[in-house]
Amino acid sequence: MQQQKENFRVQQWVVAVAVMLFVMKLAAWYITKSVSILTDALESTVNVISGFIGLYSLYIAAKPRDIDHPYGHGKAEFISAAVEGTLIMIAGLIIIYESINHFIRPRPLQQLDKGMLLIGISAVVNYIMGFIAIKRGRANSSLALVASGKHLQSDTYSTIGILSGIALIYFTGVQLIDGIVAIIFSFFIIYTGYHILRASLAGIMDEADQELLEQMVGRINEARRQNWTDLHNLRVIKYGSVLHVDCHLTVPWYLNVYEAHAEVDALSQLIRKEFGTSIELFVHTDGCLDLSCPICMKADCPVRRHPFRQKIEWNSAIVRSNERHRFENESI
DSSP, X not given: OHHHHHHHHHHHHHHHHHHHXXXXXXXXXHHHOOHHHHHHHHHHHHHHHHHHHHHHHHXXXXXXXXXXXXXXXXXXXXXXXXXXXXXXXXXXXXXXXXXXXHHHSOOOOOOHHXXXXXXXXXXXXXXXXXXXXXXXXXXXXXXXXXXHHHHHHHHHHHHHHHHHHHHHHHHHOOTHHHHHHHHHHHHHHHHXXXXXXXXXXXXXXXXXXXXXXXXXXXXXXXXXXXXXXXEXXXXXXXXXXXXXXXXXXXXXXXXXXXXXXHHHHHHHHHHHHHHOSOEEEEEEEEEOOGGGGGGOOOTTOTTOOSOOOOOOOOOHHHHHSSSOBOGGGOBO
16 A cells, blocks of 8 residues: 555656646747657657546556455556556657658758757656656566656657757758658557556556566565475466466365465565565465375385385476366376
């Protein structure tokens, strides 16, 4: 809950900065009549809209779970990021249209020095705010905040490119550069929007985070206990800043309920220590079978039927399978 409140506060600053920079860029466009600067202003329009959408999504995501939403409201962040990515791509297409229109009906540029000053200030502020948003979003596992930060930083990069183009026009007097620069950076904007949209749709569709899964399995494999005969049907689903992890853990069949629960607690503590406390863990325990003996590392097992033959190194492919493990990686 504390993380969600912090995310909300940072997003409030993102919105405030977006509004301020939008006004600044509009002023720069008004005094210069540059289509490149208009490009920057159009992208800032998206910053403002998506900032408010992100703010609302974080407000929804922070709401406690209820009867209708037993897993909470974290998916709202994915929807916010999807809208933001779509708006960024639309802004890129509008910029292309405006640039082509500028080639057909060119307008004389003026007061470029003042325009460059305003745009330069906006670039610095944008980058700092984007850095803060990404850092806090990653620390608190907030896709909406990371998306806002990446958008601000991509805006910074495009602003620097546009600033360079305006400087080139200022020193050379070749105004054709204005439209060319705008088109080049419109493709960069569209590319950024696509990646934000792709990540949000992956979250909405509960797509597996392969990198996170590999890290989790690797750490579990390193800290593996003798009573953990095998781990299978492992799934990790992200709902906003909360990770939902469920799996099947095979333990010696003769453990009583308290002993088996102690193994589950050990697994839970390990995952929370490595990946944060915002985790819901659901573990189903299975009793081992005779065919588990060749891969069982328990040295003092009183009911062993077969000698130990091979330690199976767990990886994402093995633990995702909904089958128990056995010697030579065959399954039963």
